[in-house]
Amino acid sequence: MLHRLNPNSPIGVFDSGLGGLTVVKELLAVLPDENIVYFGDTARVPYGTKSRETIIRYSREIVGVLLKYKVKMVVVACNTASSLALDVLKKECPVPVVGVIDPGAKKAALSTKSKKVGIIATSSTIKSGQYARRLKVFEPRVRVMSQPCPLFVPLVEEGWLANDITRRVAHEYLDELKKAGVDTLILGCTHYPLLKRTIASVMGPGVMLIDSAREVALEVKHILRIQDILRAESSHTRHLYLVSDEPDIFKYRAVRFLGTSVKNVRQYSL
Amino acid sequence: MLHRLNPNSPIGVFDSGLGGLTVVKELLAVLPDENIVYFGDTARVPYGTKSRETIIRYSREIVGVLLKYKVKMVVVACNTASSLALDVLKKECPVPVVGVIDPGAKKAALSTKSKKVGIIATSSTIKSGQYARRLKVFEPRVRVMSQPCPLFVPLVEEGWLANDITRRVAHEYLDELKKAGVDTLILGCTHYPLLKRTIASVMGPGVMLIDSAREVALEVKHILRIQDILRAESSHTRHLYLVSDEPDIFKYRAVRFLGTSVKNVRQYSL
Numbered sequence: 001m002l003h004r005l006n007p008n009s010p011i012g013v014f015d016s017g018l019g020g021l022t023v024v025k026e027l028l029a030v031l032p033d034e035n036i037v038y039f040g041d042t043a044r045v046p047y048g049t050k051s052r053e054t055i056i057r058y059s060r061e062i063v064g065v066l067l068k069y070k071v072k073m074v075v076v077a078c079n080t081a082s083s084l085a086l087d088v089l090k091k092e093c094p095v096p097v098v099g100v101i102d103p104g105a106k107k108a109a110l111s112t113k114s115k116k117v118g119i120i121a122t123s124s125t126i127k128s129g130q131y132a133r134r135l136k137v138f139e140p141r142v143r144v145m146s147q148p149c150p151l152f153v154p155l156v157e158e159g160w161l162a163n164d165i166t167r168r169v170a171h172e173y174l175d176e177l178k179k180a181g182v183d184t185l186i187l188g189c190t191h192y193p194l195l196k197r198t199i200a201s202v203m204g205p206g207v208m209l210i211d212s213a214r215e216v217a218l219e220v221k222h223i224l225r226i227q228d229i230l231r232a233e234s235s236h237t238r239h240l241y242l243v244s245d246e247p248d249i250f251k252y253r254a255v256r257f258l259g260t261s262v263k264n265v266r267q268y269s270l
Numbered sequence: 271m272l273h274r275l276n277p278n279s280p281i282g283v284f285d286s287g288l289g290g291l292t293v294v295k296e297l298l299a300v301l302p303d304e305n306i307v308y309f310g311d312t313a314r315v316p317y318g319t320k321s322r323e324t325i326i327r328y329s330r331e332i333v334g335v336l337l338k339y340k341v342k343m344v345v346v347a348c349n350t351a352s353s354l355a356l357d358v359l360k361k362e363c364p365v366p367v368v369g370v371i372d373p374g375a376k377k378a379a380l381s382t383k384s385k386k387v388g389i390i391a392t393s394s395t396i397k398s399g400q401y402a403r404r405l406k407v408f409e410p411r412v413r414v415m416s417q418p419c420p421l422f423v424p425l426v427e428e429g430w431l432a433n434d435i436t437r438r439v440a441h442e443y444l445d446e447l448k449k450a451g452v453d454t455l456i457l458g459c460t461h462y463p464l465l466k467r468t469i470a471s472v473m474g475p476g477v478m479l480i481d482s483a484r485e486v487a488l489e490v491k492h493i494l495r496i497q498d499i500l501r502a503e504s505s506h507t508r509h510l511y512l513v514s515d516e517p518d519i520f521k522y523r524a525v526r527f528l529g530t531s532v533k534n535v536r537q538y539s540l
Contacts, residue, residue: 042320157420
């Protein structure tokens with residue numbers, strides 16, 4: 001990078017839809033003075049069942065939009081895009097790019113005592129093998145068990161966070177992992193933290209759940225600090241939400257992920 | 271139309287993904303001599319949660335592709351696109367356009383004795399009110415009850431067609447309809463015929479399930495006949511499948527919907 005980035009520039013964050021808001025929530029807590037531009041690709045959501053090539057194409061388009069908003073950093077707040085497109089984006093992007101895989105994998109590698117770590121995620125994330133590879137970098141002795149959970153996202157979107165059906169689906173997906181003795185479970189999809197209570201009740205108190213959102217926010221803070229582009233304390237911040245489908249559905253559903261309501265939502269067609 | 275369309279031209283069929291193959295299956299049975307070009311928008315699936323504006327934009331793009339393949343007719347084999355985009359497509363398209371709503375609504379209106387008809391579909395299809403409106407055109411005295419079933423599509427895609435979880439979800443969605451005394455239930459999404467057994471067991475033997483795929487195929491045949499563009503008997507037919515995401519996942523999953531395997535699948539990025 002030839003010139004220093006502007007500390008007042010926003011942090012760019014993107015996801016296939018709403019899930020990335022769980023990362024925004026943690027960014028707001030850890031970095032309350034930062035401006036944020038979020039992009040949710042709601043017209044093409046979900047990413048978790050699509051091919052690497054398509055995910056790369058979509059991610060590139062979105063990063064192009066974020067750069068128009070002069071972001072000083074890009075956070076790929078989507079596990080699928082982080083698994084499949086991060087390397088490409090890092091190579092091409094003129095500002096730092098952070099994904100959600102490494103912070104979660106690192107935390108899990110440091111936490112496990114049994115050296116058996118479970119990963120639950122979308123089919124594409126699991127298929128990429130990216131979590132397993134990164135875990136082994138941080139802890140070579142680790143044994144990894146992966147389980148795609150394609151029904152968890154629709155269950156969250158239906159709002160069935162802890163009913164009897166969701167518990168049964170959770171048992172279907174998680175019983176094998178529990179039996180295998182994992183002591184650490186990575187929630188490898190930004191929707192899954194909303195199912196934390198149900199997942200925890202199936203896995204039992206001996207299993208630590210790793211929700212990478214908080215780890216990602218800390219990593220972002222670390223990078224902004226070493227690049228010396230943290231924004232100064234300010235009473236005025238600007239948070240803009242761009243979505244590729246119409247804003248109303250997004251607004252309505254965002255509360256569940258963010259904990260507060262969102263203003264300033266605009267459509268940006270791709 | 272100024273010139274007569276070519277009978278040897280293919281029928282164009284499109285859907286957001288795989289579901290439209292249930293319509294192709296019936297077309298193959300009813301019109302075995304026809305050539306078919308199918309477009310599955312697998313890079314942007316599903317449509318059922320997206321806005322009217324987005325669905326219209328996507329549908330227009332796909333019809334543009336089908337017209338490049340010189341189709342003599344367009345079948346909108348997707349309930350969401352039929353509900354939200356059919357009027358626009360009919361106005362703009364130089365060849366006949368058929369959706370899946372009218373054939374199903376007509377059959378239901380003719381079948382109900384209690385004059386209470388249930389509709390299950392995606393959220394966007396229900397929200398459009400299109401089925402209810404068309405039902406009332408065919409049978410003004412009808413009372414319509416609608417129920418969005420957002421988990422049915424992911425359950426089908428997970429392959430859980432009749433297990434205990436799927437039965438519980440079906441009860442959650444359908445018990446109210448049953449209690450209300452509907453005697454006819456429209457399966458208003460091309461994925462739902464795969465859940466027929468489970469849905470039938472919840473609704474009981476007194477309720478007729480309307481699967482519009484067969485009705486659509488008959489309607490297509492009718493239109494080709496009155497336009498005098500039915501293809502002559504032939505030992506050689508060509509079926510081409512275009513998908514916006516990579517072909518392998520489509521190929522692998524198509525069997526479940528079509529009953530046979532598909533060859534000739536090509537990627538066509540939008």
